[in-house]
Amino acid sequence: xxxxxxxxxxxxxxxxxxxxxxxxxxxxxxxxxxxxxxxxxxxxxxxxxxxxxxxxxxxxxxxxxxxxxxxxxxxxxxxxxxxxxxxxxxxxxxxxxxxxxxxxxxxxxxxxxxxxxxxxxxxxxxxxxxxxxxxxxxxxxxxxxxxxxxxxxxxxxxxxxxxxxxxxxxxxxxxxxxxxxxxxxxxxxxxxxxxxxxxxxxxxxxxxxxxxxxxxxxxxxxxxxxxxxxxxxxxxxxxxxxxxxxxxxxxxxxxxxxxxxxxxxxxxxxxxxxxxxxxxxxxxxxxxxxxxxxxxxxxxxxxxxxxxxxxxxxxxxxxxx
Numbered sequence: 647x648x649x650x651x652x653x654x655x656x657x658x659x660x661x662x663x664x665x666x667x668x669x670x671x672x673x674x675x676x677x678x679x680x681x682x683x684x685x686x687x688x689x690x691x692x693x694x695x696x697x698x699x700x701x702x703x704x705x706x707x708x709x710x711x712x713x714x715x716x717x718x719x720x721x722x723x724x725x726x727x728x729x730x731x732x733x734x735x736x737x738x739x740x741x742x743x744x745x746x747x748x749x750x751x752x753x754x755x756x757x758x759x760x761x762x763x764x765x766x767x768x769x770x771x772x773x774x775x776x777x778x779x780x781x782x783x784x785x786x787x788x789x790x791x792x793x794x795x796x797x798x799x800x801x802x803x804x805x806x807x808x809x810x811x812x813x814x815x816x817x818x819x820x821x822x823x824x825x826x827x828x829x830x831x832x833x834x835x836x837x838x839x840x841x842x843x844x845x846x847x848x849x850x851x852x853x854x855x856x857x858x859x860x861x862x863x864x865x866x867x868x869x870x871x872x873x874x875x876x877x878x879x880x881x882x883x884x885x886x887x888x889x890x891x892x893x894x895x896x897x898x899x900x901x902x903x904x905x906x907x908x909x910x911x912x913x914x915x916x917x918x919x920x921x922x923x924x925x926x927x928x929x930x931x932x933x934x935x936x937x938x939x940x941x942x943x944x945x946x947x948x949x950x951x952x953x954x955x956x957x958x959x960x961x962x963x964x965x966x967x
Contacts, residue, residue, distance in 0.1 A: 675701070676705060676723045677702060677703065677705065678712075678716045679704060679705070679707065679725065680712070680713060683896065683903075684749035687874045687881075688726070688870065691874070692704055693891070694891075696873050701869060702873075709780065710731050711779045711780050713727060714731060714780075717742070724853060724867075725742075726748065728780070728851055729929070730849075730940060733936060733940060734946070742856060742857065743855060743860060743955065744853065744957070745957060745959075746853040746870075747852050747929065749911060750849065751845075752846065752910065754825045754909030758813075758820060758836040758837065758839070759819065759836065759838075760837075763819065769793070770799050771800065774820040775805045775818045775823075782823070784845075786802070788844065789840040805821075808827075810827050826897060833902070848936070868962070915964050922956045922958035924957070929956050
């Protein structure tokens with residue numbers, strides 16, 4: 647029986663990955679990542695056996711802040727982070743370059759509230775949980791700005807560790823979080839009052855790799871990028887099956903997984919090439935805008951350079967459907 651085109655393509659991509667795996671020597675590329683829908687194709691690749699043994703080592707963290715600390719400590723060589731988090735890590739002395747854009751957030755980052763709170767203005771004087779060293783600080787600032795408030799008008803509660811545990815343990819009125827935790831908490835009664843649809847071109851989730859590792863492990867990086875696109879293709883062409891494969895790590899019912907992706911734009915190979923173009927790409931412009939905001943808010947020194955921030959070089963072996 648003739649197989650559908652997407653099945654033939656996925657099989658062909660598998661052959662490419664197998665070929666790459668066979669010729670990539672040396673220790674694995676060590677990558678840190680917390681749970682987030684845009685990052686999950688890496689873990690799908692691991693669970694489906696798309697990597698050869700010893701090729702890619704995925705280190706599961708609870709938060710982006712934990713991933714950044716692991717980079718600073720030298721425990722990992724790459725991480726799945728937001729663009730502003732990459733800028734923070736670079737400012738802390740970690741020489742990172744972005745090699746892949748997983749997604750653009752257009753609703754998947756959320757400010758959740760307890761039932762009964764209906765407007766942003768009602769958050770005045772309330773306890774709001776936020777992971778201050780990560781993208782949550784950016785989301786909170788934009789939500790407060792929309793309500794003509796500042797941090798002085800609320801009680802910010804720094805969050806460390808899993809957001810869902812913080813929601814239940816920190817006596818919070820509101821929480822800045824993201825998928826899949828947002829969907830989990832909304833299923834339990836939390837309400838959304840603000841999300842990243844109000845912040846176009848602010849939140850880019852990316853794969854960032856240490857510059858001193860890129861040349862030594864170029865084949866590993868290319869294999870990881872290729873695996874991401876393989877997972878993306880599977881989601882687009884076999885969404886129900888792929889959703890149920892992603893469900894265990896997202897801790898969502900299989901039928902709820904696709905909803906968690908509705909707040910994301912998932913750029914394909916051509917989209918990534920356009921984003922990572924160092925001359926014309928949107929990522930460079932977004933980084934400049936972010937750096938300006940971070941400098942104005944005391945999170946980044948004005949002297950921080952964007953040189954070497956992004957490269958499209960490691961997209962070259964990817965297969966375009």
